[in-house]
Amino acid sequence: MNSQSNQYKQIFKTYWQRPLIVLFALLLLPIVLILALGETGGNVMQIGPRPHAPSRIERVYTDSKNVKHDDKKNIQTLSELLERVDPEKVTALNMMRLHDDDRLPDLSPFQNLVYLKLDSYELTDANVDQICDLPKLDALVASGTRFPAGTIQRFGQKVSQLELLALTLEAHPDEIPRMSKVKLLALHLVNASPELLNYVVQIPQLEQLTLVNSNLVEFSRRYPRKPQAWEYIDLNEQQLALLRNHSTLKEVYADWFYMQHHGKFEEGAFLPVHALPITYSKNKRNAIGWTMFAMALLFSILSIQLWGHFISPAASVVPHYLAPHRRVAVGIFSVGVLLLWLTLLRYDFGMLPSFSLILFLPTICCSFSIVQLSGKTYPQWLAFPTVLSLFLIFPLFTEPGFKTIASTAIWYLWGQMPIPALTIIAIELVSIAWSLTKLPAITELVNETYTTMPALSPWDRERVKQIPWKKMNKSFLWIIDYGTTGLKYCGESTWQMVHLWRQGNTFRPMMILMFLSMMIFFGLLFQGIRCLVLGEALFSQDLSWMSGAFGGPCGIAVILPIMIWWQRRKSLEVESMRPICRQKIVKQLYLSLALDHWVVVICIMGINIPGLFEALKGKTEALGFLLFGIAGLLWMIGISSSVLVFKRSWVIVLNIFVLTLLPFAVLLPVAILNSNNFPDGVQDVQLLIQFACMGIVAAIGLNVVMYRVFLKREWG
């Protein structure tokens, strides 16, 4: 018994003897504290669906009195817009009035308008005719209170997404059943009466209903509160039944605070209609991100240790070697999972969904690694769906992404989907257990066959590791072979040498461009098919898809050179003896690594294409865009150089981590300060340019420091 406990003590000891593990554990600790002590509510984002604009909204002011305003330079009139842009290219328009008697101008030039938001204009029949004649209009926000008779009905037959004041809707109850096209209705509840729902449920095709508690002070002053006005959303059984029994309604978004506070609200009360909140706390969403990060760290700690132990010769020689190591790893994993689970439950997530979220990343990583390393073709194909499943969870980490999947995500997080959650948990547990049982066989296989596995344990360097290279003799290696045969001495110019150093890597930036081209090709093919089948435009004005298309290759272009040079540094002991002096070799290697990132420039431009187009419209914005790009790129090169500058793995990881977080830590207060000082954004650009310049200076400084440290690096 004593020897067994000693054995476990020894195994635990191996954890804190490895600096990289200690580093990860130190990073893990504050994250757990943030989760355990952080705010679980507040800091909300709107998630209740509202009419959606397909692209950038052009804001236009009508100014009948032509009054001079101090902030006039920020106001764009219709004539100014028409001077600047072809109206047929405008797909989203927001018409604002500066004076009560402003009239809605002629909208007929905007023939491709999809989204229209109108301030509280008093619409005439002619205005309504014009709006309904816009051929592509599908989303309308109308804040007016007085519409001519028949307007609500006509709007309801024209657009599928509509946002109105509840008061307006109540004023025309007879028109409501004829709003045949509306699928999404957002209603502002100012001065609305509880009978509103009786009208709303008459909309025949309604699928989503958003009830907005507006705080329109101006409006309230003008229209005194009705005695029976709906102050809080407090539905009685009859109203619940009305919503529940609607044949097409799927989701109702509202602020359920009052009902929740009085214990009248249950998530499943409307089933099959989903009752969802109109706002959602960003802190809850962030908690998911932190949990994922914490699990990534915990998984890294355990996998590094298990891999290190299992791959050592002792694993196959010493009897009963594997089981205690596995037990310790499972024990640490279980404690970690339990701890994170308890912290996650603070955020009002259901027990099952929390548990499934915690296990998600370890499952993906385990399964991916095991199937990839198995060396068998069919299991290796499983890696494809494994990676794809990552995309399911990506939207959770960004605000726009979360809003897109908010209904399903919140419903799932509330624990309203127990069967899918249980299924996911079962798959996760089976995958992790399967990976743990397969690990010894895989490590043995890897130890015998692979040449490029990370040396997480003292490797037996004399072992022959040949098989993969024998297998890989034919297929795709022609790409990296290209250019390495027939090489001759070409002089000592820096660029020649940089080219030569880079030829020694398997990384070919052009391959990323090929990958990107393929993605664009298939994207266009897909869009072409949609164009033929659905009659959509081949090129949408909404360029946000470009960000997605370039995002993946951008990540690859940042990470791959770092990984490749990480591998290469092992051979640099011998390679540093090439006939080049220390100063030159350091310069050449630094430049080689920097140049390997050139695809990132293209990808960043691709990601920011919508912003780039906008920025190019003004010289100042373009300059800001350019300067920030340069600063970011230089900083990234500084970070990447860690792989060459430092010898020890944990130092490299720590350096990369700290240098990645540093700009965010600096920029966040600056952004807050900027938004506080200049809420109208007038001077943002100039201030940001100044910060971009400072960023460039800081990035150059970082590179100088890294270069100087690199000069002192020992290769042996």
Added chain:
Amino acid sequence: MSTTIIQVADLHKQFKDNQVLTGLDLQIEAGQIVGLLGTNGSGKSTLIKCLLGLLRPTSGTSSVFNENSWDLSAKSKSRLGYVSQEYILLPWMTVKAMTEYTGAFYEHWDYDYVNVLLKEWNLDEKQRVGALSVGQRQKLAVILALGHHPELLILDEPVASLDPVARRQFLQSLIEFTEEEENTILFSTHITSDLERVASHVVFLQEGIVGFSGELDSLKGQVKRIRITAEQDLPLSLNLPGTLRSQVDGKHALLAVKDFQAEVLETLSKDLNATFTIEDLNLEEIFLELSGVSSLTEEEITL
């Protein structure tokens, strides 16, 4: 007049609390083939890495071709070749690509010579480096170090993984390398028989300093084993200068001595009224004696 190729003075190298080199002095002249011997952890690889500027000395000086090792110029580097203990190459390249890639860094790379060596050592040009066996990779590493005809070749345990045939070929190539071009070689190894075959000089490292440095024949002349047989029991301490090891068993004794001097032995013979047998040692035995390790059993002593 001989030229000093390697000059080391009072070299110290410390890794955290571990003092590996503790004031090492060494001088190697042009044309010498120097075998570097020492037990594991005696500092052989550290010394080589300090010489090549791969490690920065904690204190002391180290120069190669009269240049500070830490700041070797391109010209000096083009005059030396190095085969490391790990011989990590670029695994994805073919053998041919690897030789051409390495050659592209050198102004004077002898492609024909490299091709001849590849053929002699039976290396397939089309094979991926990662698919080569350990021995084959070691051969390739040696070929890559020889391709530019270096004046100084430094090898860190270069034959550890080679089969006897390959080792013989390798040693032959070293002999040709020095015979034809008057080059200098410094190589560390544990295979003393190989060293005996080619080395002209031996440097023996002991606890971070040079325990012996000189010609191989001189070392063999200096370190001897002496068997003593006397009429009466021998004293436990024989007080023979330079004694490395002494085992006394009644009337028999076995001694290993460094700096052997026949005159001293004659005096002792008279004092003890004993007969002496002086035995020559091979390099491995010398290595063991200098390291303080003896493989002899009690029976062997009395024989």
